[in-house]
Amino acid sequence: MAAMRARQKIRAPRRGLAASKPDDFDSIWATLAASLREIHTKNASTLSFEELYRQAYRIVLISRGEELYENVKQLEKKWLCSEVQKQVTAAISPSLLLEQEPADAQDQSNERRAAGERFLNALKSAWEDHQLCMGMFTDVLMYMDRVVSSDHRNPSIYVVSMALFRDNVLRSPVRPDSTTTIADVLESTVLFMIQLERAGHQIERPFIRHCIYMLEGLYETVTEEDSSKLYLTTFEPAFLKASQAFYQAEGRRLVEMADAATFCRHASNRLKEEEERCRYTLCSYTEPKIKEVLDEELIRKNIAEVINLEGSGAKEMLDHDRLDVLRNVYELNARVDKKKTALTNAVQKRVYEMGREINAASFAVSQNTAPKPGEKEVAAAGGEKKAGRDKEKEKPVNQQTIAAIQWVDAVLGLKKKFDNIWEKSLLSDQGMQTSITTSFSDFINMNSRSSEYLSLFFDENLKKGIKGKTDSEVDALLDNGITLLRYIKDKDLFETYYKKHLSRRLLMKRSVSMDAERQMISKMKMEVGNQFTQRIEHMFKDMTISEDLATSYKEHIAQSGDPDQKRAELEIHVLTSTMWPMEIMASSSTKEGMVQLPCIFPREVESLKHSFEQFYLSKHNGRKLSWQPSMGTADLRATFTRANGKVARHELNVSTYAMIILLLFNEVPTGESLTYEEIQARTRIPDHDLIRNLQSLAVASKTRVLKKEPMSKDVKPTDRFFYNADFTSMFTKVRIGVVSGGGNKVENSDQRRETEKKMDEERGGTIEAAIVRIMKQRKRLVHAQLMTEVLTQLSSRFVPDVNMVKKRIESLIDREYLERVAEEPPTYGYIA
Amino acid sequence: MSSPEYVTLVSGDGFEFIIPRSTACVSGTIRRMLDQSSNFSEAITGRCVLENIRQVIKTIGVVLEKVCEYFCYNEKNKEQANVPDMDISPELCLELLMAADYLDT
CATH class of the missing domain: 3.30.230.130 (Cullin; Chain C, Domain 2)
Structure with missing residues (x-):
């Protein structure tokens, strides 16, 4: 009931509106228009917002909003055409119109610059005024906007007025008879300014910035999508095009005139400059685009040439450790190429070259000092086989040992250098590391003696080098060596040499520190794997067991109550023949193919030997001891x-x-x-x-x-x-040392051949084992696939020769481990 | 010129309401009216005279009072959920609706 009563009290609101007289509109519009003009002339403070608002409101209420909207448009258009456009064109001086070629403008640049600034300033203030006034219009006509724009889907009055500015100011011709529009002048002026700035002059950034703001605030369409900003549709393409031409020319000029370091410094500076320009002068949208232009024109097209520049390119930088420049190059290269191909190639090539130099140098050292027979009495002894040749050999052999150590040191030095470069200049780039590693591996393996040299290096250090060094130094030293080991492909060869050298160290007690030896082995184990160090570890075990054996033998003698005072003391090493290097075990006797009778020991020693043999065999039945004097x-x-x-x-x-x-x-x-x-x-x-x-x-x-x-x-x-x-x-x-027998030295060529032959035999066995292992698992396999698998399985130890693998397969077929099961493609089957 | 903290709203029949500027600016119309950058006379004086529009809007004291009450209410409860309804008498309902439309509130 109460509600009913309440409703009756509510009066219908707009009664009487329809009755408003039609001439109301005209009179209201007249005052409104006058006020809007006042706003244009910046006299808003005399106006009452409330009044204007109320008038607009009333017009809308009498359903004449549409007309108001159109009228305002007309009013604005008229204002822009008659006033604003004139103001702006007045600021355009002839010098701005003259040249379209910004390049030859140096002489009149000052004049043009001043004119340009004047023009930009005028345009800027015109735009700012327009913006402000339109803001006020919009405020005042808010009610109209709300009704007209939303009901009829018209663009708001603000948007429309912006479009009007675009069409009637920016796109109006500068002179009635010319086709050049104000926008064109704006564009060329701004580009000219940027050109000046690139040439190193100071320019008024804020002017440009404001004009760019204007272009950003204007759109091609009234729907105002981001992509249709005038800035993006007109200015930016022009800017990019101009920049492209500029940097193309600059890139050419720099490559011709400057050295690589200058080029890179310049390029980085340009990058920074453009970034700053985008941030403070133009628009941040452009930053990625202009950088792309720079990357393309200045960097991508020239970087390879720069890197390979004679006398100042990457080679020079690497040689002189110009880390900062190199880093610069790296960054530039990385910009345009994810893989950094150009730089990678250059670095790789340089590493390879330097490696080859080291190889050549070490070869030269080992060859150059040609033997000078009879030079020194002391050096007379030595050599391996014939006394006559020994004299001549002794020296080069030593020389070669030195060469070996030098080689390793040089390689380590190179490695250190490049590690440093890689870390500081190449930002620890993964791809770079890989390629550097490849190069190292390439040239190291090119030196056929690398395995031997490296093992000698360890030998030298474990014998002498680590004396008086701290643990951490020793550790670093060994680590360095291990890094090189990583590069060596024929690890089995290294193992052979290492075992040989190690056995000498162990048996002759030449090793400085057993701890270091053990450390070395654990490092190798980590690096190359268990299989690799198995035998080496066994050698150590033999040594330990022998010690125990010697002790218990001593006790045995003491207990057996044979107090022969004259008895010599015996220290013995019992070695497992399969684990120790062959050439030591099977002395030289097998070489000539004839049986060498065991040497005759003196009585005292013979009895001692006999006693130990008895003792040993009583403990380990069925073993055979052979003595290696x-x-x-x-x-x-x-x-x-x-x-x-x-x-x-x-x-x-x-x-x-x-x-x-x-x-x-x-x-x-x-x-x-x-x-x-x-x-x-x-x-x-x-x-x-x-x-x-x-x-x-x-x-x-x-x-x-x-x-x-x-x-x-x-x-x-x-x-x-x-x-x-x-x-x-x-x-x-x-x-009294045995001349040239005890030390570990570089092998002479005979020994080398020997070692290689042995190596080949051993490899043959390893290859066969791998083939059988694979075939046993697979039963049937195509030839090519078998090859790949064998190669991958063995790659950690050495790089097998493909022909050798083929021969081994043939041999396995002959011995009926495998059979051919198909010809096309060739396929093998496993015979169980 | 710094904006004074308070503004005066004047109703069509001469009642004056002095309320904080921020509160008054709940209304879009008043906010624009007081906008410093446009620099209309209201912005300078800080005094908004809301005239009656013939037979349409009567910004008589009672209505404007309610409007101001709403401004404060809005300001107070700006960032809260579950705000209690404002008490509006049915008699004022329509007048207020019109005023709200006008003031863009």
Whole structure:
């Protein structure tokens, strides 16, 4: 009820509106129009917003909104055409219209610049006024907008007025008779300004910025999509085109005139400049686009040329560690090419070249110092086979060892250099690393002796190099070596050499630190895998077991109650023959294909040997011990009776063979001699070992325990040897090394061939094993696939020769492990 | 010229309401009216005289009072959910609707 009553009190609101007189519109419009003009002339403060608003409101209420809308449009158009356009065109001075060629404008640039600034300023203020007024119009006519725009889907009055500005100001001709529009002038002026700025002049950025704002605020269509901004449709393309031409020319000029560093610095600066220009002068939309232009015109087209520039390109930068420039190049290259092909190639090439230089240098070192026979007495001993050649060999062999170490050092140096470059200049780029690694691997493997050299490097360091170094230094050193190992493809070859060198170190106790040795092995294990180090570890195990064995043997002797005081002490290494390098185990005897009888030990030693054999076999039944005197050493106490009756005592540390020889002289009366042949017959020491030992005993001046007749450097079968009672030495303990037998050196070519042959045999076995393993699993396999699998399986150890693999497959077929099951494509089957 | 904190709204029949500027600017029309950059006379004086429109809008005191009440109410509850309804008497309903339309509130 209450509601009913309440409703009755509500009066119908718009009663009487229809009755408003038609001339109301005209009169209201007249006042409104006058007021709007006031707004144009910036006299708004005299006007009451409320009044204007109310008038517009009333017009809309009497349903004449449409007309109002049209009238306002007309009013605005008239204003723009008559006033604004004139103002702007007045600011265009002839110099702005003259040249369309901005390049030749240097001479009149100042004049043109001033004119341009004036014009831009005028346009800017016209635009700002327009914006402000239109804002006010919109405010005042809000009610109209709300009704007219939403009901009839007309663009709002603001949008319309913006379009009017576009059409009636920007697109109006500068002069009635010309086709150049104000927008054209604007464009060329702005481009001119930018041109000036690029040439290094200061320009009024804010003017440009405001005009760009204007272009950004105007649209091609009334729907005002972002993409139809005038800036994007007209100015930006022109700007990009001008920039393209500019940078094309600049790129050409720079490549011709400047060096690579300058080019790169310049390019980076340009990039920064354009970025800044987009941010402060133009529009941030353009930034990626202009950068693309730069990338394309300045960088992509020239970078390869720049990198390869003679005398200042990447090569130069790498050589002189110009890290910052290089980094610059890298960044530029990375901009245009994800893979950085140009730079990668350059770096790769340089690494390869430098690597080759190192290879060549080491080759030169090993070759250049051609043997000079008879240069030094001391150097006379040595060599491997024939005494005659030995003299000449000894020196180059040492030289080569030095070359090997130098080579490794040089490679490490190079590696360090490039690591540094990679980290600092190439931003630790993955792809770069890969290609650098490839190059390293390439040139390292090009040196066929790299495995041997590297192993020698380790040998040298583990023997001497790490003395007095801290743990971390040792660690770094080994790590370096390991890095190189990573590059070496034929890891099995390395293993062979390493084992050989290691065995010498272990048996002759030349290793400085067992810890370092173990560390080395664990590193290799991590790097190359378990299989690789298995044998090496076993060698260590043998050493440990031998120690225990020696101890328990000593106890055994003590218990057995044979207190023979004269008994020599025995320290023994029992080595598993399959684990230790072959050439040590099967001494030289097998070489000539004839059976070498075991050498005859002196009585004392023989009994000792016998006793140990018994002891060992009682513990390990069914094993065979073979003695390797070539690797052993012995401590002797020797008494020299001088002519004057005095007695000198020396402790001699000699090789086992030398010990045997010296003990022979115990039984020779003073003054008597033994011929070479006699010695050999009584000891059965292999020829070349005997020669070497006699040389060190009788020829080397400091350790001349024996005298030789005739006194010459060579040892001939007819030579006679005497006990040298006049032997003197400053030291009580004298170490008599076997000449060139003990140290680890670069192999001579014969040994090399030997090693390679052995290597090939071993590889053959490994390949066969791999083939059988794969076939057993697959049963049937196409030839090509089998090849790939074999290659992948073996790649961690070495790079197999394809022909070798083929031969092995043939051989397996012959031996009926495999069969051919199809010809096209060739397919093999596994025979269980 | 800094904007004074308070503005005066004057009704068609002469009632004056002094309310905070921010509160008055709840109305789109008044906000534009007071816009400094347009610089209309209202913006300078801070005084908005809302005239009656013949037979259409009567910004008589009661209505404007309610409008101002709404301004405050709106300001107060701007950022809250579950706001209690404002109490509006049926008699004023239509007048207020018209005023709201006019003032773009």
